[in-house]
Amino acid sequence: MKNIRIKRGQERRILEGYLWGFSNQIEDSVRDYNPGEVVRLSTRNGKFIGVGYVNPHSLIAVRILHQDDIEINTDFFLSRFGAARQLRQQIYGNEEAVREIYSESDYVPGLIVDRYLDNLVVSFNTAGMETHREAIINALQEVYKPAVIYEKSIGSSRKLEGLDENVGLISGDLPKTESWVQFAGIKLPVDLEKGQKTGLFLDQRLNIETIVPMVAKGKILDAFSYTGVWGLRAAKSGAAAVTFLDSSNWALEQAVKAAKQARLGKVCEVVNSDALQAFKAFAEQKQKFDVIFLDPPSFIRSKSSFKDGYRGYFDINQRAVDLLESGGLLVSCSCSYHMRPESFEELLKNVLRRKERSGRIIYKGRQAPDHPVLPAMPETEYLKCIAIQVD
Numbered sequence: 001m002k003n004i005r006i007k008r009g010q011e012r013r014i015l016e017g018y019l020w021g022f023s024n025q026i027e028d029s030v031r032d033y034n035p036g037e038v039v040r041l042s043t044r045n046g047k048f049i050g051v052g053y054v055n056p057h058s059l060i061a062v063r064i065l066h067q068d069d070i071e072i073n074t075d076f077f078l079s080r081f082g083a084a085r086q087l088r089q090q091i092y093g094n095e096e097a098v099r100e101i102y103s104e105s106d107y108v109p110g111l112i113v114d115r116y117l118d119n120l121v122v123s124f125n126t127a128g129m130e131t132h133r134e135a136i137i138n139a140l141q142e143v144y145k146p147a148v149i150y151e152k153s154i155g156s157s158r159k160l161e162g163l164d165e166n167v168g169l170i171s172g173d174l175p176k177t178e179s180w181v182q183f184a185g186i187k188l189p190v191d192l193e194k195g196q197k198t199g200l201f202l203d204q205r206l207n208i209e210t211i212v213p214m215v216a217k218g219k220i221l222d223a224f225s226y227t228g229v230w231g232l233r234a235a236k237s238g239a240a241a242v243t244f245l246d247s248s249n250w251a252l253e254q255a256v257k258a259a260k261q262a263r264l265g266k267v268c269e270v271v272n273s274d275a276l277q278a279f280k281a282f283a284e285q286k287q288k289f290d291v292i293f294l295d296p297p298s299f300i301r302s303k304s305s306f307k308d309g310y311r312g313y314f315d316i317n318q319r320a321v322d323l324l325e326s327g328g329l330l331v332s333c334s335c336s337y338h339m340r341p342e343s344f345e346e347l348l349k350n351v352l353r354r355k356e357r358s359g360r361i362i363y364k365g366r367q368a369p370d371h372p373v374l375p376a377m378p379e380t381e382y383l384k385c386i387a388i389q390v391d
């Protein structure tokens with residue numbers, strides 16, 4: 001195993017538990033290393049810091065895997081997955097849909113695993129995880145004994161690592177009949193192949209369970225609804241009417257199925273459209289809502305796109321406020337890490353000021369506990385959910 005030294009004074013954060021070393025912090029060139037190669041990391045004076053893997057193509061040149069000088073093999077992954085499983089069992093017992101492994105927060109940077117009953121959806125997001133593919137799959141088999149392992153290695157993080165997308169069955173047979181899981185109080189269909197990202201947006205569990213039953217009254221718009229869990233939970237808790245809005249027709253078909261299954265079809269309707277177009281149309285028709293859920297995809301994918309993304313959030317939130325009855329509730333979310341919680345709150349304050357409306361925050365939420373946060377690594381905390389009553 002080769003040794004890489006970090007520049008003088010740059011080791012402090014890593015010693016405090018930060019798991020990334022950026023290319024400008026590394027003393028020795030990693031240009032000739034293989035993406036994903038395991039290395040020892042040391043201070044400039046040669047004091048051992050940890051074992052990690054490098055990627056010469058990425059700004060994040062090194063990701064730490066362990067603070068001891070160990071070998072990275074199946075035993076390493078068995079130990080990491082065992083600890084991750086134990087935490088999920090402690091917090092979620094027999095839940096049917098759980099994020100079992102959340103990358104850096106489970107000390108396996110670049111690996112995501114969601115479980116739906118006994119099926120796993122796996123996402124290898126870095127070259128370092130790709131390098132250990134076989135050991136990872138063996139360890140997953142041993143710890144979870146899954147019926148199916150399905151790979152969904154997609155998205156922008158792989159591009160940054162110089163990797164192509166990879167999607168398909170790793171082991172087992174795809175379920176012949178549709179799979180349904182209980183999530184946040186609702187039975188939802190899960191399609192391992194067609195679902196967006198790794199299936200369901202499990203990070204919202206706590207927010208849905210906490211805020212939706214409190215606000216589920218009157219006419220509700222579930223904007224960016226995906227397969228409809230927010231709106232369905234609202235309908236189940238007594239909302240008079242729920243409109244699901246999403247640009248994915250497939251997602252809305254799943255929402256309709258789930259509404260039927262829960263015998264909530266009568267109060268539910270769907271709008272398959274771009275959200276901005278639909279918001280404009282609602283405004284023209286003078287439609288108003290008592291509650292609006294706003295859970296868009298990430299508008300800010302990198303620091304450099306902050307300005308445009310901020311504008312996107314501002315625009316969609318001000319249009320939502322326009323559609324709210326006086327005294328109505330806006331539940332607004334952002335899953336962009338670069339939109340920090342204080343900026344998001346500030347944005348909502350500015351939206352209200354622009355619209356000459358006042359508001360009171362009744363809830364501030366974050367990602368669910370199966371997406372733990374490393375105190376030393378702010379990047380592991382990304383989801384914001386603010387419920388605000390607008391006068």
Ligand SMILES: C[S@@+](CC[C@H](N)C(=O)[O-])C[C@H]1O[C@@H](n2cnc3c(N)ncnc32)[C@H](O)[C@@H]1O
Nearest residue numbers: 201204224225226246247248274275295296297
């Ligand atoms: C973060 S997910 C929403 C998750 C959902 N609220 C849940 O908890 O299951 C974002 C959703 O926005 C949809 N979407 C993306 N761009 C859109 C657009 N321009 N207009 C409407 N929907 C859009 C996607 O299809 C996806 O379902």
